[in-house]
Amino acid sequence: MHKAAPAGAAEQPMEGVARITRMTLHEAVLNQLRDMIIEGKLPPGMRINEGQVGASLGVSRTPLREAIKTLASEGLVEILPAKGAVVRRFSEGDIAEILAVLKVLEQAAARLACGRAPEAEIAAIADLHARMMQLYESGDRLAYFKLNQAIHSAIVRASGNATLAQTHEQLQARIRRIRFVGNEKPERWAGAVAEHEEMIAALVARDGDRLVEVLGRHLDQTMERVRDAVL
Amino acid sequence: MHKAAPAGAAEQPMEGVARITRMTLHEAVLNQLRDMIIEGKLPPGMRINEGQVGASLGVSRTPLREAIKTLASEGLVEILPAKGAVVRRFSEGDIAEILAVLKVLEQAAARLACGRAPEAEIAAIADLHARMMQLYESGDRLAYFKLNQAIHSAIVRASGNATLAQTHEQLQARIRRIRFVGNEKPERWAGAVAEHEEMIAALVARDGDRLVEVLGRHLDQTMERVRDAVL
DNA sequence: TTTCTGTATTCTGCATACAGTAGTTCGGGG
DNA sequence: CCCCGAACTACTGTATGCAGAATACAGAAA
Numbered sequence: 457m458h459k460a461a462p463a464g465a466a467e468q469p470m471e472g473v474a475r476i477t478r479m480t481l482h483e484a485v486l487n488q489l490r491d492m493i494i495e496g497k498l499p500p501g502m503r504i505n506e507g508q509v510g511a512s513l514g515v516s517r518t519p520l521r522e523a524i525k526t527l528a529s530e531g532l533v534e535i536l537p538a539k540g541a542v543v544r545r546f547s548e549g550d551i552a553e554i555l556a557v558l559k560v561l562e563q564a565a566a567r568l569a570c571g572r573a574p575e576a577e578i579a580a581i582a583d584l585h586a587r588m589m590q591l592y593e594s595g596d597r598l599a600y601f602k603l604n605q606a607i608h609s610a611i612v613r614a615s616g617n618a619t620l621a622q623t624h625e626q627l628q629a630r631i632r633r634i635r636f637v638g639n640e641k642p643e644r645w646a647g648a649v650a651e652h653e654e655m656i657a658a659l660v661a662r663d664g665d666r667l668v669e670v671l672g673r674h675l676d677q678t679m680e681r682v683r684d685a686v687l
Numbered sequence: 688m689h690k691a692a693p694a695g696a697a698e699q700p701m702e703g704v705a706r707i708t709r710m711t712l713h714e715a716v717l718n719q720l721r722d723m724i725i726e727g728k729l730p731p732g733m734r735i736n737e738g739q740v741g742a743s744l745g746v747s748r749t750p751l752r753e754a755i756k757t758l759a760s761e762g763l764v765e766i767l768p769a770k771g772a773v774v775r776r777f778s779e780g781d782i783a784e785i786l787a788v789l790k791v792l793e794q795a796a797a798r799l800a801c802g803r804a805p806e807a808e809i810a811a812i813a814d815l816h817a818r819m820m821q822l823y824e825s826g827d828r829l830a831y832f833k834l835n836q837a838i839h840s841a842i843v844r845a846s847g848n849a850t851l852a853q854t855h856e857q858l859q860a861r862i863r864r865i866r867f868v869g870n871e872k873p874e875r876w877a878g879a880v881a882e883h884e885e886m887i888a889a890l891v892a893r894d895g896d897r898l899v900e901v902l903g904r905h906l907d908q909t910m911e912r913v914r915d916a917v918l
Numbered sequence: 919t920t921t922c923t924g925t926a927t928t929c930t931g932c933a934t935a936c937a938g939t940a941g942t943t944c945g946g947g948g
Numbered sequence: 949c950c951c952c953g954a955a956c957t958a959c960t961g962t963a964t965g966c967a968g969a970a971t972a973c974a975g976a977a978a
Binding site: 480481482515516517518519538539 | 930931932933934938939940941
């Protein structure tokens with residue numbers, strides 16, 4: 457007495473038909489707040505007044521609070537009981553800690569990616585890099601920056617370990633703002649670009665050891681770049 | 688006209704005096720739900736009915752929902768829009784991914800801990816281990832299990848990198864339940880204990896390379912132990 | 919009997935209302 | 949003039965109410 461179309465049939469949409477996915481309000485608010493923190497519209501140390509922020513987003517406090525709880529779990533805000541949420545401020549030590557973990561994660565991902573990432577995925581990353589280089593030439597810092605982050609994320613995703621990628625993404629989000637304001641100085645920028653060139657070369661050659669080495673160097677340098685941006 | 692006691696004085700409590708920390712309701716609910724998931728009272732795949740669970744905890748839906756959002760961010764539940772939250776079910780692949788990341792994190796922490804952890808902290812871990820061995824002898828599985836997790840966490844904390852520790856803790860929470868039901872078989876258990884002996888020896892000797900090696904082996908074995916517990 | 923469709927019920931998502939607490943201001947006393 | 953205290957204000961924490969979506973159910977048609 458089995459059915460031809462099992463209960464899970466709804467999960468198999470007709471091919472070529474995109475699934476409709478509505479976004480819940482707290483999710484939209486979450487993304488919006490994250491962006492606002494990263495872009496500095498909500499600077500570190502600022503208290504998030506629920507009434508005020510909610511009104512400016514045109515949302516009641518309920519979904520806003522739910523989003524804030526998620527941000528707290530992600531480490532982007534701190535919740536002080538009975539006092540509300542404040543945008544978290546990262547000390548130089550915090551940043552060093554985060555970069556140290558990112559380094560470990562990216563290096564582990566690098567080995568995996570060199571070993572088992574499909575050729576197409578590596579090609580796609582190389583393509584991202586090429587586009588990023590164009591942006592470097594044209595001096596479009598914002599777009600460059602975003603693509604830069606995307607490349608790091610893509611490398612980690614190429615490991616095939618989604619948990620690794622998600623963990624990396626979450627930590628990267630914490631310091632995104634810092635890096636955003638960071639790469640100011642031209643000479644620093646040039647150095648970072650050179651390291652990226654090496655990274656892609658190693659990845660395309662599937663040279664895990666070399667990629668690990670370059671990534672390590674790149675992230676150590678990132679700490680330096682961030683340091684004199686913060687000070 | 689500066690004050691002798693600056694505004695931040697409230698953040699410097701008298702030493703030896705524990706700060707009073709009231710727990711907000713959503714925080715209490717969060718901890719409770721986490722425990723319920725880990726202990727299997729909320730088994731994987733179960734839908735969390737807000738009205739029902741809220742009533743049984745004696746809490747309204749608002750703090751409950753906030754707690755659920757945090758659990759989702761931690762990866763313990765999944766939120767299906769307009770359908771509610773379900774306790775996340777981890778496939779064997781998911782577990783392998785998580786253990787792979789835990790391995791990387793613990794190994795990185797191991798090197799740091801061997802290099803710069805204070806002697807007292809290492810001694811404290813060794814002490815934990817000794818107590819765990821007693822529990823092993825007496826066959827108290829539950830207490831053994833908890834102390835086991837605590838040791839792994841303590842080693843990571845000994846790295847001095849709080850971000851690393853927090854990241855590790857969060858991932859560990861995801862598979863805590865699996866490991867909880869996992870270590871059934873006596874021969875497996877004995878193997879795990881032997882590995883722990885080695886780990887502590889390496890840590891006390893501050894032999895980073897050896898600790899990394901043992902930890903790697905231990906977590907690979909953990910995958911095996913979990914595998915035949917799940918199947 | 920089986921399948922499809924219309925309806926009822928249940929539950930989530932969001933908004934609002936209420937209660938309690940921290941911060942602030944103003945008045946009085948030393 | 950400074951310090952202390954009490955009332956006030958503003959905001960967070962929690963509960964409840966309401967609208968809409970998803971599921972379950974029942975009836976009709978093939």
